[in-house]
Amino acid sequence: MSILVVTGTGTEVGKTVVTAAVAALAHGRGAPVTVVKAAQTGVGPGELGDADLIRDLTGVGEVHELARYPEPLAPATAARRAGLPPLDLVATADMLTRLAADHRLVLVEGAGGLLVRYDDDGRTLADLARLLRAPVLVVTRAALGTLNDTALTLEALAHRGLEPAGVVIGSWPTSPGLAERANLADLETVAGRPLAGVVPAGAGLLDRVGFRELARRSLAPSLGGTFDSAAFRASVPDATSVSRAPRAGRVRQ
């Protein structure tokens, strides 16, 4: 009966892999789960999109792609240039609400970051999340620049009264550099809470069994896994400690 919207601090941050990890754990528990890619862009007819990748990685049978546009652009732009109708987010919210009535968990992956536009009226994934009154999981990068991107996304959620379901690093490098190691703690300070997961790079290349096991280790209990942010940080050489800065993501009244 619950809906979780998955956004990123941008495109190519690992939303699809993180969505797959959450789906794999729910599926592995036997919970009915379905995954919806609201609008897929940059993929031509017959090519594999995010929803296909998620089905392959998890074995989840019910995955939906609601709209597909060929050019690798924001959905509103890609639809306009293709002469195709944009995704109707109001109708989409109704469809997802009906899906949630039949499913334990409905996962909705956005395209790009939170404020990417789906139509020429400027509607975004944030508008869809508000219509659904659903929490939003934020997938972020590990590298330099992620602190600002993450803070901006959390501020945008807070400004719209949307509840973050946590911050997950979508692709943790095998050889983290200085910024990546320091960001493990700083991302917690920005988020005002422990990380909800860290997914190692390469996760998307595993088979289903390996992927589900990695998902279990990579996601926090709130997402169905066993990941512990403090323990992970302690396992990374030269990772810094969490500061006690005021909680970010709150709009000062």
Ligand SMILES: Nc1ncnc2c1ncn2[C@@H]1O[C@H](COP(=O)(O)OP(=O)(O)OP(=O)(O)O)[C@@H](O)[C@H]1O
């Ligand atoms: N943890 C990972 N393991 C393996 N590959 C990854 C991982 N994270 C990201 N990638 C790869 O990086 C690329 C971008 O990742 P992904 O598709 O998840 O980004 P995204 O945020 O979903 O982008 P979009 O906005 O297009 O949906 C893909 O080719 C994907 O296979």
Ligand SMILES: C[C@H](N)[C@H](N)CCCCCC(=O)O
């Ligand atoms: C093509 C890409 N992989 C995504 N599907 C769409 C990303 C749109 C990003 C728009 C932007 O923020 O500039």
Ligand SMILES: [Mg+2]
């Ligand atoms: Mg994706």
